[in-house]
Amino acid sequence: MQKILYKTSLAVALVSLGLASCSDSKDAIDEEFIQTAHIVNGKVEKGPLVRGSQIDMRTLDKTMVPTGQSYTTTIENNTGDFNYGSLKVNSPYAKLTADGYFFNEVSGALSNSTIKLDALVDLSDNTTVNVNVLTHLKSQRINYLVTNKGKSFKEANKQAQKELLSQFGLQEYADKDASQYSITSGDDAAGVLIAVSSLVLSDRSEAEIVEYLSLLSNEFATTGTFTDKTKERLKSTRNYLNGKLETIADNIKARYQELGYEVGVKDLAYYFDWDNDGIAGNELDNASVVKLSQNDIDVPVEGGDFTVTVESDKPYFLTPPSNVADSDTGLDVSPGDNVTEESFFSSLYETGADTQTPESEKVTSIDNNIVKIHVGPTLSRRSQSWSIKIYNARGAVAAEIKLVQHGNPNVKIEVPKLGADGRNFVSYTLYCIGNAVKAERELEGKYALQEKKQPYSAGDSSISNCWYEYYNAIRRLLLVKNADAKSLNCYQPFLNTYIALNYYLMTSHWGGVPFVIEPITDLSTRIPRTSENEILTKLSSLLEDAMPDLEEKANDSFADVNSAFFVSKDVARVLLAYVYCNLKKWNKALPLLEKVANNGYYSLIESDKVQYKNNSECILGFELYELQTRSVSADEKSCCPCLDYKDVLLTTAECLYHTGNKAKAKELVDFICKKKSIKIDESDVLMSIARLKYKLQSPNYLTFIRRNNLGVSFMGLKENQTYQLLWPIPSSECASNPGITQNPGY
Structure with missing residues (x-):
């Protein structure tokens, strides 16, 4: 046992010595920084990078200039863990860059090519430094604020953290540094990380993911925000993910179960800003349905005005601010033939037919969850029924108001022949x-006609x-x-x-x-x-x-x-x-x-023949x-x-x-x-x-x-x-x- 312990200690010492020898700079980079040994370890998660992925670390001075010290190690397992051991660095600031294959939580599969993720960290504040999409997106912004705006690293990091999460409506989670976020924690930080990571992944190829990360990082670096075009694209991606959140959670849990871990995932719906008010999750009820003051309205022939109250303190809508999309292009394309009204029914009715819709006037609005409905006099002989759907912020129908208006038998209807x-x-x-x-x-x-009845086959x-x-x-x-x-x-x-x-x-x-x-x-x-x-x-x-x-x-x-x-x-x-x-x-x-x-x-034909x-x-x-x-x-x-x-x-x-x-x-x-x-x-x-x-x-x-x-x-x-x-x-x-x-x- 003593021999084993001795060999293990010797190996750790040799690894530490080897890592430290990558630089012999002994300059005092920060006069307030005392060179002490740091245990530097953490995770790389986009989902997790796989075993063997390389992670490099370079120390930086307080102006974000490399000090000359650099270290390299590899990820130890498929959960993304890495460990540099004990390092005596000459500056508290460092840039970590991870490069490797990763688990895609949206598709539920391992990537076909590698990805690079960065993190700028203060080693004096953290014993654990994680690398993830959030640390990557804010790295260039931190560097810009330090080098161009004269901010200290601490000030720049705090500002970049708040600005970045605010772009996704997640500012309430900004107090905890992104380098401390981990998918495996099962807490709000994990939910935030999964949500933003999924927005980056969407249905993109690995090459498109790399390109998109670069676009987001570059836009965010100098302004602390994304362009309007990118914000609209993020909304489109959010809609694409809308119907996939449960699957994404299941993919993560299944992946970690394969690796021998039980990982919990909170309800991911609460980490997206569905109603575009700048705050994620504040718009969702716990239940998928909502109670109305009345669900059925009987409208008389002469029409009328009606009021329905949505009994909730969460916002509801007549037009959903979000929806469920089948693709991340903003267009839902359903399979099948090309039969559409546009291509087949430009002349549904005979030439000269008056195609003005004979319907009563209908005006509906909602304000502070009060639905106001105006219905004009009926223009039809038949009773008309319709419904007004009440949507939650995710675009799901949470309630429905059904209306029936009695017909007016005195209304004359001219039915045109087919065009x-x-x-x-x-x-x-x-x-x-x-x-x-x-x-x-x-x-x-x-x-x-069969004498002995035989059943048909499926x-x-x-x-x-x-x-x-x-x-x-x-x-x-x-x-x-x-x-x-x-x-x-x-x-x-x-x-x-x-x-x-x-x-x-x-x-x-x-x-x-x-x-x-x-x-x-x-x-x-x-x-x-x-x-x-x-x-x-x-x-x-x-x-x-x-x-x-x-x-x-x-x-x-x-x-x-x-x-x-x-x-x-x-x-x-x-x-x-x-x-x-x-x-x-x-x-x-x-x-x-x-x-x-x-x-x-x-009448019957007088014949015994079947004609x-x-x-x-x-x-x-x-x-x-x-x-x-x-x-x-x-x-x-x-x-x-x-x-x-x-x-x-x-x-x-x-x-x-x-x-x-x-x-x-x-x-x-x-x-x-x-x-x-x-x-x-x-x-x-x-x-x-x-x-x-x-x-x-x-x-x-x-x-x-x-x-x-x-x-x-x-x-x-x-x-x-x-x-x-x-x-x-x-x-x-x-x-x-x-x-x-x-x-x-x-």
Whole structure:
């Protein structure tokens, strides 16, 4: 043991001797400085520089001129520690320069190239001297204040420290010198260091980081501030980091865990100046939501003035001072195709249409967390609903005021026809719906005709094609909906009817699906499933709101694009009835279906053949070609059925059955059988309806079987096969969307 201790002491002595021998200057650099031995050690963190990185130290006189003494050592471990041992220096001032690879806390990976960081320190004040981004950024400023402004090192260091942290709104942490900051401390100083370091890193390459550090250091050196352009760039970077702070904290903790250390990281959000008032963290509530004096306002037809109080002592905003950006360029670029309102909807409406938005005046302001809302008289026949979002300083929605203004039935609305862009876009959208409906009908028919029912595979291309055609159509409908909402807002009832149609057909075959009614680029890969009942409930509201603005007429899907787009009231009426049936609200569905029959626009064709043409039985159908491209007359066009009068009558009988009027239901079944020259040998009325649906190849066959629990008794499925009445979610969707779950049984 004595030999080991002796060898260790000798080694330390030799290292110290070697370091000291780098300079033989013995001049008294500072008459007040007494040359004594100093243990010089610390950390280099940008995150931490890795083991083996070189760190050089040169002593300086009080005017920042090198004294001639220099020392070199290397970082001992991957946490950035270095130790020069005991040094008897000839001046208290020193410049440390570290050069090495580092851990990037934003990306969570080690750098591919090296970086240099400086620190100017007073060795007489500190036994531990850390090198980090803050010491680097203020080094040139300290040197400038000493050499050009006659400041002492202590005065220059204190001023540079305060000025630098003030640039980031972090001045309250300026009392502790930056050379004492360390990521591993887990305190406010660590939070400050991580925040500023992350602002430098952002999404930059190593070369860009070096260039940016140089820019910041040079700007700060002579003025003690950054240029306005750099300040705006720092705000952009702050927004980029906004949604990544938890990940940055996790990256740091994970890195140190790999190295055998447990490091805590405080909430980094409190070290950024989100509201640009010059003070970081003072603008944040502990909770992500805030309470309002009222959340719902019912606005009368004549409008009015309203006041809402945000119950917090922190500032809230109508326009967020910060936001979450996907890049550090100030521009969020979403992936996907280039479908935009600008490129497709310059002529959404026909030429000559008055595109002035018929909306009531709306003026909203906030002052000292008091929201004032003025709403003018309504200019629409329909009720209008909108919301006012209340943002916290980070740009997150902390509360929402929902407003509804009653419509004025006396307001006249002129709905223009589609313009050139509108016709082209809607035409292709209807083409997509037609493809989806055709695929759905073929899949349903193929399954129904099997004697021994075999389930579809999640990898079946027909299943995935049907799924993605529906979503392609929905995405396009939402784009038109958004463009119209920003202009005349007159197409909403027709668009909502088609959106409801797509979602109704999807829920009929898949149950719950990803559901959105706001335009986004990549609809199916980022949204979890919404339950079938929840979707159907929302569809019922969409259709109920749409129906008053639809025309009472026979629907025509085939004359031209405009006739196909401007669906009649019966389309929404039938669709709403089907939604109610799937919700098993038979009493609500029945009067809607009876109204369709009583209107007299449609009738049964006396034929036992299954014909899908544009005839009196077709309420809504789709060609399998883009509209306006076929030369045959509208009456000759064959179609893929979607809403069919035969099915309306059969569903009416179903509702009569479930509401207790089995006799009338049987009369209706007998009427259909007679018209179609079909004989049904079923004593049970519901079974008779099922048999007719099967023989007539009625649309929506499987959803009828599922809602009436006829999979076993009518279709002959075993109990463990009834899951097959819903199709599998496409495997490609499950693979690309981690938030989605597969249907049971697949």
